[in-house]
Amino acid sequence: MNIDYSKEAPVVAGRLSLAEIEELVAKPLDTKPDRKYFIALSIAVSALMIGAISLGLSFYWGLGLWGNNQPIGWAFDIVNFVFWVGIGHAGTLISAILFLLRQKWRTGIARFAEAMTIFAVICAGLFPAIHTGRPWLDGYLLPYPNQHSLWVNFTSPLLWDVFAVSTYFTVSLVFWYIGLIPDFATLRDRTNSKIKKTIYSIFSLGWRHSSRHWQHYEKAYMLLAGFATPLVLSVHTIVSFDFAVSILPGWHTTIFPPYFVAGAIFSGFAMVVTVLVFVRKVFNLENIITMDHLDKMNKVILATGMMVGYAYGMEFFIAWYSGVQAEQFVFVNRAFGPYAWAYWIMVSCNVIFPQLFWFRKFRRSIPVMMVIVILVNVGMWFERFVITVTSLHRDFLPSSWGYYVPTLYDFGLLIGSFGLFFTLVILFTKTLPVVSISEVKAVAEGAQPSHHGGVVNA
Amino acid sequence: MHNNKLYGIAAIFDNPDKIIAAAKKTVEAGYSKFDVNTPYPVHGMEKAMKLKPSKLGFITLVFGLTGSFLALFFMYWTMSLDYPMIIGGKPFFALPAFIPVTFEVTVLLATLATVIGMITFFFKFPENHHPLHDTNYMKQVSIDKFGLVIESVDKNFEIEKVKDFLNSLNPISIEEIYYKEKETYSVLEPRFLTFLFAIALVTSGSTYFILNKLLYMTPFNWMSEQLKLNPQKPSELFADGFGMRNPVKGTVARGFMPYLAKGQNNPTELLENPYLITEENIKLGKSKYLTFCSPCHGNYGDGDSRLRGQFPNPPSLHSQRARDFKDGMIYHVIVNGQNSMPSYAPYLNVEERWAVVNYIRVLQRAKNASDSDIQFVKKENLNNASN
Numbered sequence: 094m095n096i097d098y099s100k101e102a103p104v105v106a107g108r109l110s111l112a113e114i115e116e117l118v119a120k121p122l123d124t125k126p127d128r129k130y131f132i133a134l135s136i137a138v139s140a141l142m143i144g145a146i147s148l149g150l151s152f153y154w155g156l157g158l159w160g161n162n163q164p165i166g167w168a169f170d171i172v173n174f175v176f177w178v179g180i181g182h183a184g185t186l187i188s189a190i191l192f193l194l195r196q197k198w199r200t201g202i203a204r205f206a207e208a209m210t211i212f213a214v215i216c217a218g219l220f221p222a223i224h225t226g227r228p229w230l231d232g233y234l235l236p237y238p239n240q241h242s243l244w245v246n247f248t249s250p251l252l253w254d255v256f257a258v259s260t261y262f263t264v265s266l267v268f269w270y271i272g273l274i275p276d277f278a279t280l281r282d283r284t285n286s287k288i289k290k291t292i293y294s295i296f297s298l299g300w301r302h303s304s305r306h307w308q309h310y311e312k313a314y315m316l317l318a319g320f321a322t323p324l325v326l327s328v329h330t331i332v333s334f335d336f337a338v339s340i341l342p343g344w345h346t347t348i349f350p351p352y353f354v355a356g357a358i359f360s361g362f363a364m365v366v367t368v369l370v371f372v373r374k375v376f377n378l379e380n381i382i383t384m385d386h387l388d389k390m391n392k393v394i395l396a397t398g399m400m401v402g403y404a405y406g407m408e409f410f411i412a413w414y415s416g417v418q419a420e421q422f423v424f425v426n427r428a429f430g431p432y433a434w435a436y437w438i439m440v441s442c443n444v445i446f447p448q449l450f451w452f453r454k455f456r457r458s459i460p461v462m463m464v465i466v467i468l469v470n471v472g473m474w475f476e477r478f479v480i481t482v483t484s485l486h487r488d489f490l491p492s493s494w495g496y497y498v499p500t501l502y503d504f505g506l507l508i509g510s511f512g513l514f515f516t517l518v519i520l521f522t523k524t525l526p527v528v529s530i531s532e533v534k535a536v537a538e539g540a541q542p543s544h545h546g547g548v549v550n551a
Numbered sequence: 552m553h554n555n556k557l558y559g560i561a562a563i564f565d566n567p568d569k570i571i572a573a574a575k576k577t578v579e580a581g582y583s584k585f586d587v588n589t590p591y592p593v594h595g596m597e598k599a600m601k602l603k604p605s606k607l608g609f610i611t612l613v614f615g616l617t618g619s620f621l622a623l624f625f626m627y628w629t630m631s632l633d634y635p636m637i638i639g640g641k642p643f644f645a646l647p648a649f650i651p652v653t654f655e656v657t658v659l660l661a662t663l664a665t666v667i668g669m670i671t672f673f674f675k676f677p678e679n680h681h682p683l684h685d686t687n688y689m690k691q692v693s694i695d696k697f698g699l700v701i702e703s704v705d706k707n708f709e710i711e712k713v714k715d716f717l718n719s720l721n722p723i724s725i726e727e728i729y730y731k732e733k734e735t736y737s738v739l740e741p742r743f744l745t746f747l748f749a750i751a752l753v754t755s756g757s758t759y760f761i762l763n764k765l766l767y768m769t770p771f772n773w774m775s776e777q778l779k780l781n782p783q784k785p786s787e788l789f790a791d792g793f794g795m796r797n798p799v800k801g802t803v804a805r806g807f808m809p810y811l812a813k814g815q816n817n818p819t820e821l822l823e824n825p826y827l828i829t830e831e832n833i834k835l836g837k838s839k840y841l842t843f844c845s846p847c848h849g850n851y852g853d854g855d856s857r858l859r860g861q862f863p864n865p866p867s868l869h870s871q872r873a874r875d876f877k878d879g880m881i882y883h884v885i886v887n888g889q890n891s892m893p894s895y896a897p898y899l900n901v902e903e904r905w906a907v908v909n910y911i912r913v914l915q916r917a918k919n920a921s922d923s924d925i926q927f928v929k930k931e932n933l934n935n936a937s938n
Contacts, residue, residue, distance in 0.1 A: 111590065111695035153770045229771055236629065244629035248641050248648035256655040264662045271666060279590065282693035298670060299678035302692050304574075304587040304596045309673045311592050312605040316665050320658050327658075331651050534695070535591035542567045542595055 104197045104536045107380040111534045114381065118528045119280060121376050126523055129375070137515035144509010147502045148223065156226050160499040164488040167481050169503040170224040171335075173510055175477040176360070177217035178258065178332055179353075182325055183361025184210025185265060188272075189321035192314070198389060200532040201381045205372065206365050207269045208525075212517040213364075214262045216510045221254065223506075250334035257331040264324055268317050271310075274300050275531040329357045336480065343423040343484030346411065352404035359397035359443070360473035362390050363466040368518060370463060372527060381528050388456045394469065395450040401476070402444035423484060431496055432483045435475050442472025555729040558682035559585075559702040560713050562722035563691055567593050570697035573720045574599040577699060580716055584705035588683070588692040610668040611661050618660030622653045682730035700728065767859075783846070783862050793893055810886045810896070818887075821879025826905040828912070836910030839903045843895055852914045863891055868911055869918050881908045 105114065126134075151158050161168040184206035191199040222228045234255045236245045245252050277297035284290050300306070333353035336344035366387060373382040412424040428436050446468050455461045482497050521527070534540055564570045567589075574587050578601050587596060597604075630636070631643040641648060670676045683689050683700070692698040699722075701713050717725055737743060765771060780786055780794035789796070803809060812818035826832055841850065849855035852868035867873070873881075885904050888894035899907065916924065 115694055155770075155773070227771075227774060229766065236625070242634065244634055246638055247626045247630055247652055248638050248645050250651075253651040253655075256652045260655040260659045263659060267662055267666050275591070279693045282690045294679045295677075297679075298674075298676040299681055299684065300676075301586075301681060301683050301689065302588045302590055304589060304593070304600060305602065306674055307589070307592040308597050308602055309605045309607050309669050312607045313665055313669045316608065316611050317662055320662050323654075324658050327651070327654055334651070531591040540567065540591065542571045542593065 103538055104200065104383075105381060105533060105538065106383045106385075108538060109380055111537060111540065114533055114537060115279065115283070115530050117376075117378060117381065118526045118530050118533070119283065121523055122280065122526065123284075130519070130523065134516070134519050137512050137519055140508050140512025141516050142509075142512070143505050144512050147505025147509060151223065151502055151506070152228070156224075158500060158502045160497055160503050162495070164493050164495050165482055165485045165497040167485060168497050169499055169507060170220045172474070172477040172481050173507055174217050174220035174224070175332055175353075175481075176474050177213045177220070177510065177514075178329065179357035179360045179473065179477075180364045181210040181213035181217065181261070181265070181361065182329060182354070182357035183365045184208070184213075185261075185268075185321050185325040186358055186361065187365070188268065189318040189325065192318045193322060197536045198386055200536050201378075201383070201386055201528055202365065202369060202390075203532065204269075204272060204529045205369060205527050206361075207265065207272065208521050208527075209361075209365060209368065209518065210265050211262070211269060212514050212521075213361075214258065214265065215517070216514050218258055218262065219510065219513075220506075221258075250331065250338045253331045254335060257328045261324060261328045264317070264321055268321055271313065271317065272529055272532070273525065274298060275302065275310075276526045276529060278302060279530050280526070326354055329353045336484075341484055342417070342419040343427070343480070346408060348404055348407055348411070352401065355397045355400035355404065356473060356476060359394060359401055360470060362394050362397070363469035363473070366390050366394070366462060366466045367470065370459060372522060376522065376527065378528065381533060384457055387459075387462060388453075391450045391456040391462060391465075394466070395447055398443055398447035398450075398469070402440075405440065405444065419489070423487065426487055427479060427483045430483070430487070432479065432486070435479050436483070439472050439475040439479050442468040443476060446472075555731050557703045557710070558728045558730045559700045560710070560717060561683075561686075561688045561698055561700040561726045561728055562717040562720065563688065563724050563726070564697045564699070564720075564722050567697060569720075569722075570699065571595055571599045573699050573722070576720060577701065577716075581707050582701050582705050582713075584702040584708075586700050586702070588689070588698045588700070590693060590695060590697075593697070605673075607665060607669055607673065610672075611665045614664030614668075615657050615661030618657040619653050621660075622656035623649060626652060682728055686726065686728055688726050688728065696723075783858065795893055797894060797897055804897070812883055813887060815887070816889075818880075818883055821877050822882055824878035824882075824905055824908065826902065826909060828909050832906050833910055833913055835903060836906030836908070836913075839899060840907050840910045843898055844907065847892075851918070852911060865892065869915055874915050874919070878905075878908050878912070881911055 109117070159169065161170070184203075187199050187206040188203040188210075192203075222231050225231055225234075234245065234252070236247075274297055277293050278300035281290055281293035281297050284293065330350040330353065333349035337346060337349040339345060369382055369387070373379050409424050409428075412420040427433075446465050449455045449461065449465060455465075486495050486497055488494060562573070564573060570587060570589065570593060574596060577585050578599070587593075587600060589596070596602075626649045627644055630645070635643045637643070688698055688700070699717075699720075701708065701717070714725065782795040784794040785792050786794040798804070812820065844852075846858060847854075847856045847862060847865050848868060849857070854865050854867040856862065856864045882904055884892065885899065885907060886894060886896045896904075
């Protein structure tokens with residue numbers, strides 16, 4: 094196939110006019126949901142209910158219902174937390190880092206990815222909160238003046254986590270909302286329903302598409318992207334500190350921060366692709382979320398997957414090279430011990446299968462892509478499982494060795510978190526524009542002035 | 552329609568090149584109160600409209616730096632000054648460990664300030680009653696057209712001239728935009744006030760419910776109601792029904808002299824108070840009283856127990872009966888207990904018991920101060936002031 098690399102490929106396919114773009118994106122909001130929508134929603138809500146019941150019972154009877162116990166004090170709760178925070182990273186990467194890198198193709202998928210970030214961080218935040226055992230006292234995590242005249246421990250990575258995740262959530266939400274303001278205004282001006290109009294008016298804050306405002310708006314977007322970029326890197330770095338700052342063989346490694354960040358982007362992109370494949374099909378957005386988008390994302394998955402693979406190898410190398418026996422034991426045990434099955438699921442899903450993405454044909458084939466990204470999701474979940482559980486289950490004394498087996502409640506909560514995530518995603522697709530209308534209009538063909546600037550009819 | 556005021560005259564164009572040219576010409580023609588409305592930011596518009604660069608970055612800078620310093624100073628104050636504690640062998644001021652939180656707070660404050668500053672200060676939003684809203688003009692620029700409005704407040708504004716000028720730019724249409732002049736303060740509308748009131752009610756009500764009721768319900772109270780025995784809890788296991796145990800009979804701890812009136816309800820012989828009421832003695836008594844007696848008797852001896860009905864409320868220590876007690880009688884109650892009140896002898900040594908007695912005397916005198924007491928305190932204060 095001949096590709097002309099001297100020209101930029103159009104971001105929006107099919108030569109849509111501006112009004113057509115808007116029509117396409119806003120259509121799901123104007124039409125009543127169909128049967129398929131309700132079927133999808135009821136599946137997601139059922140999963141959510143399973144989670145809610147498990148959670149209710151865990152509240153009532155306490156955390157003894159879960160499988161974690163000495164020596165494995167961290168298990169599904171922390172695994173799920175790291176997994177979901179990781180998923181969140183793709184959104185900010187797409188919306189902020191690709192924005193700073195002037196990657197126009199991001200416009201089609203940014204809104205959706207940002208939404209997924211927010212939902213994923215909600216799911217993530219849930220787990221450390223319930224992991225405390227008495228979540229109604231989680232207010233103690235904040236440094237507030239209290240009658241014990243105690244403060245939180247600012248030198249603990251677990252506290253850094255509280256700050257990192259809550260900041261990340263707030264900033265992502267604000268970033269997302271800022272992007273939505275012009276779209277709310279557009280929706281406000283096109284709707285005929287009085288209720289919808291009131292709601293859109295409130296959220297649009299009275300936006301008038303004024304160029305005097307656009308100027309500050311673009312500046313703000315730039316500043317926010319500039320902040321979100323180091324922020325997203327910091328968040329997973331800090332999450333990795335939860336492990337790396339401890340002195341447990343298998344956790345205490347300097348490679349953790351970059352390794353976690355790469356893994357986060359890897360799993361996040363996989364999740365974004367998983368969901369987008371459905372969304373573009375169901376809402377006929379093939380021209381806005383094009384095959385080129387998916388192709389590019391699959392390339393990112395391939396690249397970050399190899400970084401993760403490199404980290405797996407490097408951990409073993411350092412264990413050998415450092416000459417620390419405990420470290421060597423942990424890693425040999427990881428690959429060949431009682432949890433070897435988990436380790437090899439992780440390696441095959443994260444490192445081996447994504448290699449298929451070297452081929453253009455596979456990168457652009459929906460079924461192949463679907464299988465691989467789901468495997469990547471599974472693999473990345475197991476990565477966190479392997480890191481957390483295998484490092485703990487062989488304590489320093491053989492008398493305190495153990496084998497962690499999750500209980501029904503652990504699975505219930507895991508399913509519940511997926512239920513929560515997909516419920517939010519499904520509700521989102523029908524209530525807000527899943528693609529940024531104003532941003533996509535701005536990168537459509539002929540949307541910007543021609544280069545000799547302002548000559549009429551040029 | 553025409554008793555309404557004119558906001559401005561708007562022209563609509565159908566492609567980005569035309570709107571850029573129109574903006575340039577408007578500036579050249581000397582209009583300054585005009586605006587361009589486009590469905591998305593059109594490149595080069597700032598230059599065409601001759602807008603000054605956005606100053607938003609300053610807000611970000613100032614608040615970002617404020618965030619860094621606040622966070623760093625706060626951590627320094629809590630961890631090094633207010634409650635210094637060595638954790639993991641780190642120094643009190645562990646700068647590397649403070650970096651993550653400093654960074655997060657910086658980002659948080661900077662973003663929030665940028666966004667809130669932009670919306671309220673630069674945009675003056677929310678503004679859903681702007682004259683441009685709900686006009687045909689707005690509907691079109693919201694979709695795919697490009698509009699330019701020259702406002703009537705511009706110093707060069709003359710209706711006919713502006714219309715001619717706009718026509719010369721060859722737009723697809725021209726519209727006059729009017730607005731109603733009305734003064735309403737939506738903040739004072741009854742609906743809004745009721746809304747505020749309802750919010751206040753719900754927030755305070757739920758806060759009260761959660762803090763005072765919910766946290767004492769099952770299962771939230773399960774951490775405090777465990778199967779183990781707490782002091783001040785009854786026990787079915789022991790014959791005397793007390794959960795709190797005393798040492799085995801005959802045990803004499805160092806400094807604890809055997810008490811002769813043990814077990815008598817109305818001892819015939821009472822001990823004399825061997826301790827003078829000194830400032831130090833009262834201080835000691837106060838601290839022991841607050842630790843051991845105040846849970847039931849209340850901080851000032853009023854009998855206002857903090858135990859939420861887990862133990863019968865004791866009588867006030869300011870009753871005539873208690874005030875008539877000899878010092879030795881209070882001492883006796885401490886050592887011996889009285890009816891449902893258990894003995895506190897194992898927890899207080901002889902000096903501490905008398906100190907508590909002296910402190911109770913202070914409480915009693917303070918609660919029933921005579922005029923001469925008040926005169927005395929006044930004089931003391933005067934003396935202190937003049938010193």
